[in-house]
Every structure is written in C-alpha cells, then in structure tokens.
Amino acid sequence: MKAYLKITIYFLVLLTSGNQYAQHQCKIRAELNAENKSLIINQEIIFINQSDDTLTSIVLNDWNHAFSNKNTPLAKRFSDEFYRGFHLAKDEERGSTINLIVNDGTQQFLFWQRTVKNPDYIVVQLKNQLLPNQKVTLHLSYITKIPSDKFTKYGYTNNGSFNLKNWYLTPARYENHFFVKNSNNNLDDIANAVSDFEIDLKIPRTLEASSDLNSENRTGNNYFSHYRLSGNNRTDFSLIIEPKSSFESYKNSSVEVLTDLKNNKLDNIQKAIIIDRVINFTNDLIGRYPHEKIIVSQTDYERNPFYGLNQLPSFLSPFPDEFLFEIKFLKTYLKEYLKTSLHLDPRKDNWIYDGIQVYAMMKYMDKNHPKTKMVGSLSKIKLLKSFNLANIDFNDQYSYFYMLMARKNLDQQLGSPKNNLIKFNEQIASKYRAGLSIRFLDDYLQNDAVANSIKAFYKKNQLTQVSKTDFEMLLKSNTTKDINWFFNTIINSRDIIDYKFSSVTKTKDSITFSVINRTGAPIPIPVYGTKKGKIVFKQWLDIEECDSTFTFQRKEADKIILNLNNEVPEYNLRNNWKKLSGFFPNNRPVKFVFMKDLEDPYYNQILYVPTLSYNLYDGLTPGVRLHNKTILDKPFIFDINPSYSSKSNNLSGSASFVINQNYRKSALYNARYSMSASYFHYAQDATYLKLNPAVQLRIREPNFRDNRKQLILFRQVLVNKEKSAFVTENSPQNYSVFDARYINTKTEVTNHFNFSSNVQISGKFGKVTGEIEYRKLFENNRQINLRFYAGSFLYNKTQSDFFSFALDRPTDYLFDYNYFGRSESTGLFSQQFILAEGGFKSKIATPFANKWITSLNASYSIWNWIEVYGDLGFIKNNSQNEKFVYDSGIRLNLVTDYFELYFPIYSNNGWEISQNNYNEKIRFIVTFSPKTLINLFNRKWF
Numbered sequence: 001m002k003a004y005l006k007i008t009i010y011f012l013v014l015l016t017s018g019n020q021y022a023q024h025q026c027k028i029r030a031e032l033n034a035e036n037k038s039l040i041i042n043q044e045i046i047f048i049n050q051s052d053d054t055l056t057s058i059v060l061n062d063w064n065h066a067f068s069n070k071n072t073p074l075a076k077r078f079s080d081e082f083y084r085g086f087h088l089a090k091d092e093e094r095g096s097t098i099n100l101i102v103n104d105g106t107q108q109f110l111f112w113q114r115t116v117k118n119p120d121y122i123v124v125q126l127k128n129q130l131l132p133n134q135k136v137t138l139h140l141s142y143i144t145k146i147p148s149d150k151f152t153k154y155g156y157t158n159n160g161s162f163n164l165k166n167w168y169l170t171p172a173r174y175e176n177h178f179f180v181k182n183s184n185n186n187l188d189d190i191a192n193a194v195s196d197f198e199i200d201l202k203i204p205r206t207l208e209a210s211s212d213l214n215s216e217n218r219t220g221n222n223y224f225s226h227y228r229l230s231g232n233n234r235t236d237f238s239l240i241i242e243p244k245s246s247f248e249s250y251k252n253s254s255v256e257v258l259t260d261l262k263n264n265k266l267d268n269i270q271k272a273i274i275i276d277r278v279i280n281f282t283n284d285l286i287g288r289y290p291h292e293k294i295i296v297s298q299t300d301y302e303r304n305p306f307y308g309l310n311q312l313p314s315f316l317s318p319f320p321d322e323f324l325f326e327i328k329f330l331k332t333y334l335k336e337y338l339k340t341s342l343h344l345d346p347r348k349d350n351w352i353y354d355g356i357q358v359y360a361m362m363k364y365m366d367k368n369h370p371k372t373k374m375v376g377s378l379s380k381i382k383l384l385k386s387f388n389l390a391n392i393d394f395n396d397q398y399s400y401f402y403m404l405m406a407r408k409n410l411d412q413q414l415g416s417p418k419n420n421l422i423k424f425n426e427q428i429a430s431k432y433r434a435g436l437s438i439r440f441l442d443d444y445l446q447n448d449a450v451a452n453s454i455k456a457f458y459k460k461n462q463l464t465q466v467s468k469t470d471f472e473m474l475l476k477s478n479t480t481k482d483i484n485w486f487f488n489t490i491i492n493s494r495d496i497i498d499y500k501f502s503s504v505t506k507t508k509d510s511i512t513f514s515v516i517n518r519t520g521a522p523i524p525i526p527v528y529g530t531k532k533g534k535i536v537f538k539q540w541l542d543i544e545e546c547d548s549t550f551t552f553q554r555k556e557a558d559k560i561i562l563n564l565n566n567e568v569p570e571y572n573l574r575n576n577w578k579k580l581s582g583f584f585p586n587n588r589p590v591k592f593v594f595m596k597d598l599e600d601p602y603y604n605q606i607l608y609v610p611t612l613s614y615n616l617y618d619g620l621t622p623g624v625r626l627h628n629k630t631i632l633d634k635p636f637i638f639d640i641n642p643s644y645s646s647k648s649n650n651l652s653g654s655a656s657f658v659i660n661q662n663y664r665k666s667a668l669y670n671a672r673y674s675m676s677a678s679y680f681h682y683a684q685d686a687t688y689l690k691l692n693p694a695v696q697l698r699i700r701e702p703n704f705r706d707n708r709k710q711l712i713l714f715r716q717v718l719v720n721k722e723k724s725a726f727v728t729e730n731s732p733q734n735y736s737v738f739d740a741r742y743i744n745t746k747t748e749v750t751n752h753f754n755f756s757s758n759v760q761i762s763g764k765f766g767k768v769t770g771e772i773e774y775r776k777l778f779e780n781n782r783q784i785n786l787r788f789y790a791g792s793f794l795y796n797k798t799q800s801d802f803f804s805f806a807l808d809r810p811t812d813y814l815f816d817y818n819y820f821g822r823s824e825s826t827g828l829f830s831q832q833f834i835l836a837e838g839g840f841k842s843k844i845a846t847p848f849a850n851k852w853i854t855s856l857n858a859s860y861s862i863w864n865w866i867e868v869y870g871d872l873g874f875i876k877n878n879s880q881n882e883k884f885v886y887d888s889g890i891r892l893n894l895v896t897d898y899f900e901l902y903f904p905i906y907s908n909n910g911w912e913i914s915q916n917n918y919n920e921k922i923r924f925i926v927t928f929s930p931k932t933l934i935n936l937f938n939r940k941w942f
Helices: 002-016 063-067 073-080 268-285 298-303 321-341 350-368 376-380 394-407 423-445 449-461 468-477 484-491 930-938
Strands: 024-033 038-048 055-061 096-103 121-130 135-145 162-164 195-204 208-211 214-218 224-234 239-242 248-251 256-259 293-296 499-506 510-517 525-531 534-541 549-553 559-562 577-579 590-594 604-615 619-627 636-645 650-662 668-683 686-700 708-721 734-747 751-762 765-777 783-796 852-863 866-876 883-895 899-907 923-926
Touching: 063 073, 063 096, 121 135, 208 224, 208 293, 248 268, 256 268, 268 321, 268 350, 268 449, 293 298, 293 321, 298 321, 321 350, 350 394, 350 423, 350 468, 394 423, 423 449, 423 484, 449 468, 499 559, 499 577, 510 525, 510 559, 525 549, 534 549, 604 636, 619 650, 783 866, 852 883
Parallel strands: 024 195, 256 293, 590 604
Antiparallel strands: 024 038, 038 135, 055 121, 096 135, 162 239, 195 224, 208 239, 214 224, 248 256, 499 510, 510 549, 525 534, 525 559, 559 577, 604 619, 619 636, 636 650, 650 668, 668 686, 686 708, 708 734, 734 751, 751 765, 765 783, 783 852, 852 866, 866 883, 883 899, 899 923
C-alpha cells in the first residue's frame, strides 16, 4: 500500500509540473555613459498575470536604488555589520534610479510609488484591473546611476570596468497571492519573476561586454559598440563591461563557461579538464544546465569564498594550485548554477540552495578527492600528526564550522529567511549545516532517494515556479519512511541532537545496549561496531527504537560508537562511544597539544601555549598556559597560566575554572559559573592575590541580528595584599567586595548605546554607580561620543581614598584593569589612561571623591581620527562643598580602545599646553591584548 501511495504521489508531482505558463517579457535599450557611471534606459515590460488573482498594481524590483542614501535598508545592514565604507562614501559613489517615467503604451502615465522605508522596489498602479491570464505592457524610461564596487564588489571599478548587478527594473516574484517585497540587504537574493529578456546595449567602443545571456556583437561606429543580448526563462543574469574582457571561454557538450577566476599557475588545458569534470559531475547529480552560457567570476567567488586554509597566501597554502582552482570553481559554479536555474524564493527558501550546493560539494570531494585532509599537505608533517586538525578529512570541516556556532548557542533555524541570519550563519554555519542535513537524510534513506528527489525537483523547476513545499513533497514520495522529523526538527527548529549510551553489556558473541536521547530531538542515529578502527557493523536506530534495548552480534568488535562518521550533525560526540575491552571501558587518555586544535572526542586534550606578559613590577613574565579550550566551546573550561616574574625572581600567574550552561529557548541564552585567581606584584616589593567567584548571565534578543546584548554579573572579589614600603596610600591589605553589575548595550557603525549600573557592598563601604555611553555618526561623517557617569557612596567608613571615586585614574581596588604600573603616581606609566569612573584626562588637584561624583565626557571628530574632547563634572567630599571640574584637549583616536593619545589643552589647571613638562600630561591608551583586535573583527560576524 505504501509503495502504491508513493508511486501515485510521484506521478501527481510530474503531472502538476506540466502546467508551464508563458513568461513575462522584458525588452531593454540601454546606453552606457562611462564618464558619468550611468545607464540611460528605455524598457518595455509585458507582464502576464500568471496567478488566479485579479491585480490592481505591479511591484517592480529596483535594487540599484538601495544605494541612494544612508538610510536605506542596505545602508542599515552595512551599519549593523560594522562596515563604515558606505556611510563615509562620497555622493558620487552611490547608486540610484532617477527620472523614472512609466506609461501603459497608450501615452497614459501610470502612477508609481516608492516609500522612504523601502526605496528599492516600486509599486505601479494599473489603470484597469488585470484578470488572470491577461497581460499589460509597461513602457519605462529612467537613468540608472551605477554605484562604486567597493560596497558590494558590484558596480563601477577604478580601472574603468563595470560589474553590473540588479541595474534594471523587473517584476517581483508573485507567490501566495502577494508580490514578494524583499529589500536589498547585500545577500544576492533578489526575488525576480521569471522573464524572457531582449537587450540592446550600446557602450563606448573602447569597452567590451561579457554576459551569460546569448550575445551578438553588432559593430557600431568609431565611438560605440552595439550588443544584442537575449535569454529566456531567467530571473537574473550577469553583465560585465571592461576595457578588455578578462574572461576566458571553456565549452563542452552542454554549456559554455566564461570565467576569470584567478590562478596564473595553471594553463588552459588544466583548467579545461577541471571545468569539464565539474560540469559533468553537476549534470549527473542534479541535471543539465538550462542555458547556453554561465559566468563564474572572481567577484562572485570573493563575495562568498570557501572559508578555510585554502585562503592562505600561496606561499603558505597546504593545497596544490590545481586543487585550489578546482575548489574555487566548484563552489562558485554550483552557486551560479543553482541561483540562475533554480527558481525558488532565494530569501525564504535559501536553505535549499545552500543545502544542495554543499551536499554536491561533499559528494564531489568523496568522488574525486576522497583522501584529502582538511589541512591538505600539512597532514603529512610528522610534527603535526598528534593534532586532530591534521587528521580529519576535508569534508569533516563543515560539521566543525556549524558546531562552532551551535556551541556558542548562536546557531539559527535552517528555515529562517536569509536576511534574519547573522553573518557567520548566513555565509558559513547555516550553509554548511544545510548541506550536512541533506547528506544525513541521504545516508538514512539510502537507495538514492535524496539524489532522485533533487533531480526531479530540478526538472520540475524548469517547467513551473516551485517552492520548498514541492521539494518536501518529492522527498516524501521517494521513500516509505516517515521523514516529518527532518522538516520539523532539522529545518524548522533550533533543537540540537545529542545521544549517548546508557548501558552496555557484552558477551563473546553479542552486545546489548541502550541509548539516551539527551535533548529529546526525535532524530534517528546510526550505531557502529569497530575492531581496531575498522567497521564491522553499522545499523540505523529509528526514532521509535531509540529508547529500546538492543542486542547485536558482536562480530569481534572492540568498541561501539554512535554516529561514528558524524552523519548526524550532533552537538557532542564525546559521549558517543564505549570500549568493549580493558579494565576501564570508558577511559579517555590525556593528550597534550601545542597551541590550538580541534576537539578530539576520543581524548582529553590539554593544550599548552607559551605566554609572555609585562608590567612594571614583574617585568617580562614568561610562562606556559595549560587549558582545554579547543576551537569549539565546552561546558567545562580550565585555564591555568603559571609564569615567572623576571624582575622579582618569583612565580606569578593566573587560573580560571568555568562552567558554561546554554539555554536554547529563552532570552537568557548563557549562564557562566566561574572561579578565577591571579597572583602578581602591585608594587616593587609587594604582591597581591585575587580570588573571584562569579556568576554571569548573558541575555540576547530572540532576533539574533539585533545587536542588543545584556549581561548580569554577580561576583565576590577577595583580595590579599602584601604591605609595601613604596605605596604611601593607607589601603587595607585584606578586603572583600561583593559586586553586582548590569550592562545593556546596542552597537553598530552609526549608533552606539550602552547603559551599565553597579552596586558594590563591603564591610567598610557601599556604593552605587550608573554609566551611559552614546556614540552617533552623522550623515556629514562627523562623530560625537558622549559618556555620563554618576556614583554615590551608600556608606563610607574608610580612612583613605583607596575606595573613593577617581576623576582620572581609578585605584582599581578590584584589580580589573590592565595597568602596566598600577601604583605609579609619576612617570610614563602614570600617564596610562583607562576610561573608567570620572574619565578625565587631566590630573586635577582634587582627584578623588569620597561622597559622590558626576561627570560628562564628550568628544567630537573634526577630521578623520582627530577629535576634540571635553570633560566636566562635580565631585563631593565629606566636610567639603561640591567642586566643579573640567578639562579639554585633542584626542587622536587611532585604533579605538587599542591605541589612542590625549593631549590636554585647558582645564582647572589653566592652559596646560603652555605649562612646564607638558609631555608628562599626555595620556595614552595602549593594549597589547590580541583579544581587543579580534573583537573588532568578530562583531561583524556574530
């Protein structure tokens, strides 16, 4: 009965795919003005109502207009991902669509509208209702101003070339009774309706045009060349205009490939062999490309490269040049092949594009490079043999890149629209997991069920507009197994998968075991038996069986393993195996690894790293860091860093122990329980020991693209200090402070807002503080930075200013700041500046407040990284009137938080610039921590 149902559904799919309908027609006459970077366009659109609805308006995509100003959705996307180039660009570098006139062919002008919120599509109001199967002809004239390619790699270049993308108006996709209204978010996911194109292109004689449309070069005159381009059944196409075409043509029996992928070390014959192999492989796996030509460009590759070691400079690359060209061509060809020929909604159904692309790449590697390792030839170096990184296969890296985000609790649903994904997921993690998921389903269903479904889906796509529902229907029609779990759990949820053995017993001939589904995600899992690393049996455990007890023939297996080859994208592989021999069946040996490595589920890895730090009192401090931080986050992390203080000739160092707990379905997405300790000198002759138990709660918005983050911190800071003959301040040697802190921040290029509050309770004092930071980048590219700080003692029984509020240099009694010379009051090290508490740069005569403090710090850019700053505030000490304080000067903001200089000019001290020893008044920020720079990079990805 199931087989009959399967056949019936399959034939229904094929029958419904026969409803091919006429395409819209788009005729364009375009003339390039190379000097003005613009196209003068006259266009005719024959729009056919292919739906069952009656239409009163038509939506046309106008993505080029997304470059028109700094407030479009595209501009906000750039700001959200910390790209400053678009905001700082000159007006002539932006793109736009201007002087648009629309009529219906009877010289009656049609009303059209684009909104301020969504300027990258327009709505054209029709004079009459458009009934199903009726058509209307629109005549348009407009000028397209081409943007610079420095924003998206599409546009005009500095060498006189034009890589044109989304430069014309075209009908939007119509689906489920609505036009798809997607704004340009720089994601290459424009949802155009399928159309037939005829283009008459006029360009200066000094330029040449390349396109994946059918091309006929019509000789013009001494000044212009004419091209006639045409193509049917298209949603998009490529057009590149250059002084001399950089594209080489490679043609086999099915398609002509135009490519300018860079690799000067291969000759044309070597490239032709690779290209032919990729084309034939894709035709066999998915289907024949429906058009005569395809463009595989360096630009498209650079927009979404193959992330990994093959991106290293050529003199460091562990892969042969031939392999690098092959993997680049394979990835880019598949992307262009699917984007051009698969007519889905590329934003809503992006997981299908990504899944088929990565699935095909993995199949290609299995067939043509089965023994290639993730690190290429580096895996053959004996010194690297102990690294798991050097031993895993090339295709295994996809799982690690996905797991990188899952362990950070930042992975997202595969079914999420593309514009909702954070950048790392959009370009890497979600893309890879989609491919892994299709490969997983293929391995589970067997009998080429997935491959046959992809072929049938691709074939149906050539006949009619398809959606993800069609893909799901075809997959279900090609198997008798229930695969609802695949769509409900793998595609449309964030549920993670984690199985482990609960009990294992063995005899000489059999194995009896049961497994636990730790997360409850209803997913099948494979179980293997191995003998000396070789597989002796494999069997899938279906969903309904996973809570059962199993008995298998042992077949001399010495180990049983769940998910051995990582077919299932599983969260934790460290609990997936049991030894069947030896006294300690679960022992996991310790392995020491130098620097960094990928997680190895069969070992307890301890990584050791030489370290070198510096402060004035310990001098250069070499040490060795022992930790278990692999590239993937872990639930438990230890980090121990003993070191030797060269100046004091004694041991120093730090240590921390952390337990991470992720929450998958709440705004509270991570809890962190930690204990840390540090032991260093705080003066020439005195050390301090700090113990810091803490609980940290991190909160993130359900929309991961929202840059708002919140943090709640509770900690107890215990300090034990030796007495110093060089520190004259009357500070206690032993004290303990309870610290509760709340931070709420939202940041991007054009706006930054941060609020924090803090309560500290100790035996002799209690204080409460609040801080607000605001940064705004204006449209004239000037930037203002504002910070307001206020603090007050709840009670204060201390006898010194050690715990008082500081105007310019906090005493840092909690030992949170990286002072190079924390006890210095004169000399270079006393000039180190850390923005905290009062935030003043000048040293005022009354530097502390033991009652309350308020301060306002401001700076404003006047040219590039040169800013003017000013600080003002009030401080109140016991038995004294409040005092007004201020300072001002010049700030060189060279690298924010990494390298900055402050030059005081005027303050309560008078004209500081004219006073003696001015060089001693200059303040500086210098950070030697690589983590600071890494964070500047990470913020646009996560």
